[in-house]
Amino acid sequence: MLSTTQLNTMLTLQDGMNQKVNPQWLSANYAYLRAAMIESVEGIEHHGWKWWKAQHKDLPQLQMELVDIWHFALSSIIIQFDGDIAQSSSIIAQQLASNTSSVMFDGKSYDFTCLDILDNLQLMAGLCAANRFDVPLFIKIVEQAEMNADELYRQYVGKNVLNFFRQDNGYKEGSYHKLWNGREDNEHLVDVLNALDIALPDYSDQVYQGLQQRYPVA
Numbered sequence: 546m547l548s549t550t551q552l553n554t555m556l557t558l559q560d561g562m563n564q565k566v567n568p569q570w571l572s573a574n575y576a577y578l579r580a581a582m583i584e585s586v587e588g589i590e591h592h593g594w595k596w597w598k599a600q601h602k603d604l605p606q607l608q609m610e611l612v613d614i615w616h617f618a619l620s621s622i623i624i625q626f627d628g629d630i631a632q633s634s635s636i637i638a639q640q641l642a643s644n645t646s647s648v649m650f651d652g653k654s655y656d657f658t659c660l661d662i663l664d665n666l667q668l669m670a671g672l673c674a675a676n677r678f679d680v681p682l683f684i685k686i687v688e689q690a691e692m693n694a695d696e697l698y699r700q701y702v703g704k705n706v707l708n709f710f711r712q713d714n715g716y717k718e719g720s721y722h723k724l725w726n727g728r729e730d731n732e733h734l735v736d737v738l739n740a741l742d743i744a745l746p747d748y749s750d751q752v753y754q755g756l757q758q759r760y761p762v763a
Contacts, residue, residue, distance in 0.1 A: 556619055556623060559619040578673045579674075581673045584610050588614070589663060589670075609700075643681065655668055665686045668682065702752060709753065725761050726761060741755065
């Protein structure tokens with residue numbers, strides 16, 4: 546289960562990134578759960594669902610979609626609590642500790658512990674379309690995608706910090722270099738993440754510093 550420190554770190558990072566995009570993001574009425582719905586459907590595509598043709602599950606891409614969904618879900622939760630990170634963290638922790646295994650949707654109860662990942666992704670997409678997000682359902686899908694809480698945290702922080710790093714180094718202006726010494730920045734990110742302990746209290750700062758040390762100086 547995600548720890549309080551992990552939740553606070555992710556929520557703080559999400560708020561920071563959203564403020565970088567738009568300082569008034571809390572009142573901008575962005576459709577975060579619509580975005581989560583689309584990502585849920587894309588997750589279904591990466592898993593493969595067509596019975597009339599051969600398909601192969603792309604697990605890394607499916608996991609990436611789940612990380613993206615978590616970005617949008619955290620944003621939606623922060624808005625619910627008017628930007629209060631502590632309260633947002635507390636409600637997520639309560640939902641995780643509840644051990645809930647079912648969700649009501651369209652007048653029917655769904656036990657998501659008995660559903661496969663495709664059915665759960667479809668259920669999550671439906672909930673998001675109805676402007677709802679269920680944290681226990683999401684975590685179940687994360688587990689079905691062969692991730693645990695620590696891996697979700699690791700991938701989330703990595704992607705968020707890389708986005709920050711890109712913006713801080715001219716991504717919007719077009720001066721950012723995505724290739725560092727012949728390798729893409731996300732490849733360097735993997736190296737940085739693999740070298741760090743996620744239990745570090747300043748984990749996200751350490752990730753940023755690791756990227757900074759590798760970024761070629763013009």
